[in-house]
Structure formats: structure tokens, C-alpha cells
Amino acid sequence: xxxxxxxxxxLEKLAEINEKLESEEISLDDSIKLFKEGIELSKxxxxxxxxxxxxxxxxxxx
Amino acid sequence: MAGFNIxxxxxxxxxxxxxxxxxxxxxxxxxKGEITDFKANFYSGHYYFxxxxxxxxxxxxxxxxxxxxxxxxxxxxxxxxxxxxxSVYQKSCSCQLYVYDIQPEGLGAKHLAFExxxxxxxxxxxxxxxxxxxxPQYPGKIGVITSESGAALQDIINVLxxxxxxxxxxxxPVSVQGEDSPSxxxxxxKKQDEIIKPDVIIIGRGGGSSEDLxxxxxxNLARTIFACKIPVVSAVGHETDFSICDFVAxxxxxxxxxxxxxxxxxxxxxRQIFDDNLExxxxxxxxxxxxxxxxxxxxxxxxxxxxxxxFLFKYQNKLDFxxxxxxxxxxxxLISKDLRFSVALxxxxxxxxxxxxxxxxxxxxxxxxxxxxxxxxxxGDSIEIYFSDGVLKATxxxxxxxxxxx
Numbered sequence: 001x002x003x004x005x006x007x008x009x010x011l012e013k014l015a016e017i018n019e020k021l022e023s024e025e026i027s028l029d030d031s032i033k034l035f036k037e038g039i040e041l042s043k044x045x046x047x048x049x050x051x052x053x054x055x056x057x058x059x060x061x062x
Numbered sequence: 063m064a065g066f067n068i069x070x071x072x073x074x075x076x077x078x079x080x081x082x083x084x085x086x087x088x089x090x091x092x093x094k095g096e097i098t099d100f101k102a103n104f105y106s107g108h109y110y111f112x113x114x115x116x117x118x119x120x121x122x123x124x125x126x127x128x129x130x131x132x133x134x135x136x137x138x139x140x141x142x143x144x145x146x147x148x149s150v151y152q153k154s155c156s157c158q159l160y161v162y163d164i165q166p167e168g169l170g171a172k173h174l175a176f177e178x179x180x181x182x183x184x185x186x187x188x189x190x191x192x193x194x195x196x197x198p199q200y201p202g203k204i205g206v207i208t209s210e211s212g213a214a215l216q217d218i219i220n221v222l223x224x225x226x227x228x229x230x231x232x233x234x235p236v237s238v239q240g241e242d243s244p245s246x247x248x249x250x251x252k253k254q255d256e257i258i259k260p261d262v263i264i265i266g267r268g269g270g271s272s273e274d275l276x277x278x279x280x281x282n283l284a285r286t287i288f289a290c291k292i293p294v295v296s297a298v299g300h301e302t303d304f305s306i307c308d309f310v311a312x313x314x315x316x317x318x319x320x321x322x323x324x325x326x327x328x329x330x331x332x333r334q335i336f337d338d339n340l341e342x343x344x345x346x347x348x349x350x351x352x353x354x355x356x357x358x359x360x361x362x363x364x365x366x367x368x369x370x371x372x373f374l375f376k377y378q379n380k381l382d383f384x385x386x387x388x389x390x391x392x393x394x395x396l397i398s399k400d401l402r403f404s405v406a407l408x409x410x411x412x413x414x415x416x417x418x419x420x421x422x423x424x425x426x427x428x429x430x431x432x433x434x435x436x437x438x439x440x441x442g443d444s445i446e447i448y449f450s451d452g453v454l455k456a457t458x459x460x461x462x463x464x465x466x467x468x
Contacts (some may be wrong), residue, residue: 040451
């Protein structure tokens with residue numbers, strides 16, 4: 001069972017993280033948390049891409 | 063008028079009708095002309111019109127059972143060839159054509175039907191850009207409506223394997239030509255839309271003759287695609303083929319392979335995006351760490367130094383002050399102790415009985431010799447007591463042992 005991953009959402013999330021990181025107010029602790037989140041998400045997405053294998057399911061109309 | 067053979071109106075019109083009907087030359091004939099006074103009866107479904115040329119005109123009727131079979135809607139001014147029988151409408155004794163089929167002159171019937179359906183759907187707004195849904199960038203499930211054995215499916219699979227193997231193809235197999243095709247296509251679109259719910263749908267087939275592709279010009283299919291809530295990409299035949307399905311779909315692809323390309327991102331470019339993001343994050347993180355390290359080192363070398371200096375200076379002063387105060391207090395304490403000691407000592411000395419005795423000491427002599435012990439004096443002896451202010455001459459009257467020791 002392939003876990004559904006929405007790449008649009010992942011990219012949006014990453015953009016959000018990057019934006020937060022670049023803001024001035026963020027504390028070092030929070031930025032490290034965000035880095036961890038961002039790096040994990042990027043790696044998860046890369047893993048999904050690396051493991052991807054086209055599947056075909058047939059559904060009869062009848 | 064006795065003696066004449068008198069006929070009724072019905073008899074003569076019947077005669078005329080049968081005379082004409084029996085004439086083989088007047089049945090199954092092809093007539094060429096221009097349509098005029100066209101009426102489609104809404105209730106009966108029959109068509110009534112006239113055909114005319116430059117000098118003559120004839121009434122025509124096309125009953126519903128035939129009218130239903132033609133794929134286009136006849137219009138006034140249209141040049142057509144009709145296949146028909148000539149007969150008589152007895153009620154008005156009018157000679158008219160009973161039409162079985164109408165073919166537009168020049169254009170093929172199908173082509174005309176296509177143009178008409180296209181114009182009709184367009185006027186209803188089915189092709190309006192404002193209804194076109196956008197195609198998702200990273201589809202998870204891709205619905206595919208095509209023939210299971212066709213080249214289109216293989217083309218789509220090949221493109222997706224290369225570009226976007228992340229996707230899952232949800233195939234609803236249909237026949238893409240023949241009489242059953244339109245209804246199967248409609249059923250497949252509905253199934254995808256209502257049950258399978260993919261992110262995007264590709265509907266299409268590979269190239270073929272215009273007859274082969276005609277299932278994709280079905281009006282019901284067009285309306286079903288228009289109503290579909292999921293974006294539909296149409297890919298029918300080759301680049302030069304246009305179908306009604308192409309116009310009503312949210313996106314037209316010239317071929318099935320192109321459709322697969324249009325719905326899929328390139329996996330490598332996405333990979334690049336994540337790579338770049340990781341790289342960016344790592345760079346940013348190390349830069350941030352450097353910034354903090356810089357800040358810390360600055361704090362160490364300058365701020366901390368001055369801070370500690372200030373601190374030390376401040377507290378050194380305080381310490382000095384404390385030390386001074388302590389010394390002062392200590393000194394004072396000593397002085398006062400000393401003083402008190404001297405006073406106490408002086409007091410003590412003043413009160414010392416020995417001192418008191420010493421103060422009162424005088425010189426006692428007997429026979430001009432100093433007496434320092436009572437032992438040297440006996441009762442009755444005369445002694446002289448010399449004070450600093452005078453001399454007493456005395457006689458010893460009593461003697462006791464003991465004394466005051468120093």
C-alpha cells in the first residue's frame with residue numbers, strides 16, 4: 001500500500017518553512033525545529049520519488 | 063348527368079395516389095433542392111419542409127422514425143439531396159415527397175452534424191474558458207478512459223513511467239469506436255467522476271478515420287464531460303483531428319502521449335527542487351550557526367571582557383571599601399579595647415589593696431634601725447614611725463600573727 005503524499009502540499013509546507021526561517025524574529029530553538037521538519041519533509045519526498053513505480057488499476061464500467 | 067360515371071373526391075384522389083404509388087419510377091428517388099419552410103414538429107417529431115429550385119417547389123414530409131436517424135438539423139437555405147417516394151396527400155390532394163434520408167450537398171452529413179453540434183454547444187457556453195478547470199501539477203491518481211488494447215494506453219503508460227512514476231493509473235476500459243462507444247465513454251466519465259475520483263482524467267484514443275473518431279463527437283458525451291467535476295484532458299487521434307470532446311474538455315492534447323506529458327510533472331525537476339531545498343536549508347543552517355558563533359565570539363572578546371572589567375572594577379571598589387571599613391573598625395575596636403583596658407587597669411591599680419598599703423607605707427625604726435618584720439619588735443618596745451609628713455614615737459602594746467601578703 002503506497003502512502004499517499006501530496007507533493008503540492010509538501011512544496012507549500014517547505015515554502016512556508018523557508019519563509020519562517022528567513023524571518024528575523026525566529027529563535028534559534030524554533031529555527032532548529034523548523035530545519036528538522038523541513039529536512040525530514042524533503043527527504044521523505046525524495047524517498048517517495050526514488051521508490052515510485054507506476055501502478056495501473058483497472059476498473060470496469062459495468 | 064345520367065349515364066356518366068360519377069366518382070367521389072375520395073375515389074379520384076385515391077386513384078391518383080395509387081397511380082403514382084404504383085409507378086416504380088417515383089419511389090426510392092433522389093431529389094436535389096434547397097430546403098425552405100422547414101418545421102420540426104415538437105410533439106410528433108416529424109419534419110415538414112419544402113424543396114425548391116429556381117422555378118418549382120414541392121412539399122416534403124419526413125416522419126420521426128427517419129428524422130431521428132439523421133445526425134444534423136436541416137435548415138432553411140441548405141442544399142440537400144433527399145431520398146424519398148413521391149406520393150399524394152389525399153386530404154388536400156397535394157403531391158409531396160416522403161423523405162427517408164437527407165444528405166447535405168457538398169459537405170458530408172457527419173461533418174455538417176459536427177459543425178452544427180459544435181455551434182450549438184458553443185452557443186450554450188460549454189466551451190467557455192471560464193468553465194475550464196486547471197490541471198493539477200502533481201497528480202496522484204490519473205484516470206484514463208480509452209481502449210485497453212489500444213496504442214493510446216501504451217503511449218500514456220510509457221510517458222508516465224518515464225516522467226511521473228509516482229502516479230497511479232486508474233483505467234476504465236471502453237470501446238473507442240462503434241455503436242456502443244459513446245454510451246461506454248459516457249459511463250466511464252461518470253464512473254471516474256463519481257466513484258474513482260482521480261486528480262485528473264485523460265480521455266482519448268489513437269488516430270483513425272473520421273468515422274473511427276466519431277464516438278468522441280457525441281453530444282451526450284460532451285455534456286457529461288462538461289458536468290464532470292474533475293479536470294478532463296482530451297486526446298483524440300492525431301494533432302490534426304478535432305473532436306467535440308476536445309472543445310468541451312478542460313485541456314486538449316494533440317495526442318495521448320502529449321496528454322500524459324501535460325498532466326505529469328517531470329520527476330527529475332521535482333527531485334531537483336527537493337535537492338535544492340535541502341541544500342538551501344543546510345547552507346542557511348550553517349550560515350545561521352556561523353552568525354551565532356560570530357555573535358558569541360564577539361560577546362566573548364569584547365562584551366564579556368568589558369562586562370567582567372566593569373564588574374571587577376565595581377566590586378573591587380566595593381571590596382576595597384569593605385576592607386578599609388574593616389580596617390577602620392578593627393583599629394577602632396583595638397583602640398577602644400586598649401583604652402578600656404588602660405582605664406580598667408588604672409582603676410584596678412587604684413583599688414589594689416597592696417597599692418593602698420604601699421601608699422600608706424611608712425618607715426618604722428627601732429633603735430635607729432629599720433624594722434621590716436613584726437618579729438623584730440616585742441611588746442613594750444619603743445618605735446619611731448616616720449611618715450612623709452612627720453614622725454610618730456610609739457610603744458608597741460600588742461602583737462598578732464599574720465599579716466597582709468603582697
